[in-house]
Amino acid sequence: MRKTLIILTPGFPENEADTTWLPDRQIFVRVLRDTYPELNIVVLSFQYPYQSREYWWNGIRVIALGGKGKRGLLRRLLWFKAWHKLKQLHKEYEVVGLLSFWLDECAFVAHQFAQKHRLKSYAWLLGQDARPGNRYVSRVVTDGSNLIALSDSVVAEFRKNYGVSPQHLVPCGVDPAMFALQPISRDIDILGAGSLIPLKQYHLLIEVVRLLKKDFPAIKVVICGKGPELQQLEERVSRYNLAANIEFKGEVPHPQVLALMQRSKVFLHPSSYEGFGNVLLEALYAGAYLVSFLRPMNEPFDRHYVVADVQEMAQTTAQILADKNRDHWPVLVYTVTQMAQGIMKIFDLPLTVMPQFDESAVQLPRTISAR
Incomplete structure (x- = not known):
């Protein structure tokens, strides 16, 4: 059975031309695919696209649940639908873990499913979910070991609001x-x-x-x-x-x-x-x-x-x-390849193939860490 990482997200591009929808997340998924070609990636998207369907995006299987932001009983039915899809994927593939974009309903469903089936599950804190009033924190978080923060400021914000420090840090990066x-x-x-x-x-x-x-x-x-x-x-x-x-x-x-x-x-x-x-x-x-x-x-x-x-x-x-003497040389802080490596280090998956790019004219990136 093929090793598979399941990514759970509120939304995902409906096609390859949809570059305005969460561009940093879709770049990450694409480069993750390129960096780990032996890894199968499946995206489970809860709310967007608005139609319930399956499709392929840059060679990656995407399962859209078509939630459309509905609430109440329809929201609970969406979670049941997500659970059912996860059960199917768990039978179909060797699931190495679940990665949720944001600490929200996706992380809640992933956490519950992972506990039942003894799988690794991490929620990636991306910003707004670290602020006060996140009702999913008490349902998902214990000691912070299942949390990945996008930045030092997110770590500080979450600690301030919930008294728990995310134990992993993977910043975002660019694709040169x-x-x-x-x-x-x-x-x-x-x-x-x-x-x-x-x-x-x-x-x-x-x-x-x-x-x-x-x-x-x-x-x-x-x-x-x-x-x-x-x-x-x-x-x-x-x-x-x-x-x-x-x-x-x-x-x-x-x-x-x-x-x-x-x-x-x-x-x-x-x-x-x-x-x-x-x-x-x-x-x-x-x-x-x-x-x-x-x-x-x-x-x-x-x-x-x-x-x-x-x-x-x-x-x-x-x-x-x-300042007329200023130059405009590129400054490279982190690459998206490093971001992919940081995430996979948390899941204990080794690097297989790493894309190359010309670093001759840029500042070398600082070390990325998964701590």
Whole structure:
């Protein structure tokens, strides 16, 4: 029987062209497949796609349960359906373990199934699930041995809120193969990318641009993403007479976001909370300078400026834009291959084949650990 890792997730791309749905998670799954070609990977997706069906995504079997976010009795029926699928997979394959994206209903079902069948099961804390009010913590967590944190900040947040420290740490990483190699003109001064929701605080990015326009009247800013805050943000841009400076791109396919990063001088990330946004590492590898309010890891990254408020964010960005001698060499912090290795180390699976890429022009990544 083929060794199989089952990944449980709230959502997964409905096809290979769906690059905007959790791009960091789907890159991880794809590179995990490439790094461990002898390992069979099955994805069990609870809520999205909205249709209950099975399909193949980049050679990986995906079982969509079609939950559509329903609650009450229908939610419990979804868990029963997930359990039934897990029983079928357990008979069909040699299951080496269950990996849940986020500590949520997926982790709850996986934990219960793993206990019954004596399987390894880990929940990967990815950000919001480490904050207060997670009702699944008491159902899944005992001593933290079955928890993987995405960053040092997630470890600290979870410990603060629940008194338990996740015992494993696997940060996110970038796939260097997804970036263009040719030199690109840096014609965008500031780039922002993410969901336009209150948590991301894109109104503060607009405030920064308002302050910078005094010294950089032709400043060019691009914001990628969609969300309920769009109209308010557009109204703020109009009120500050910044329509000629700020362009809203809407939801952009992930490869195009990376291309925009390679055209940008500064990536501003005004979010008030983040598990470890992969866009931070992608922006650094794209050669942009990163300015944010948050530090995901205890160890600082090169060209990442952590600021305290809007005034400092504007001052730091102004200094970067004014420096005509700056370069835009890629900064590689962690690779997604290292992330795959970190996860598989926890499951005690050895590395078989490791993809290669050219490291000649980048900073070597820091050591990734599964502790």
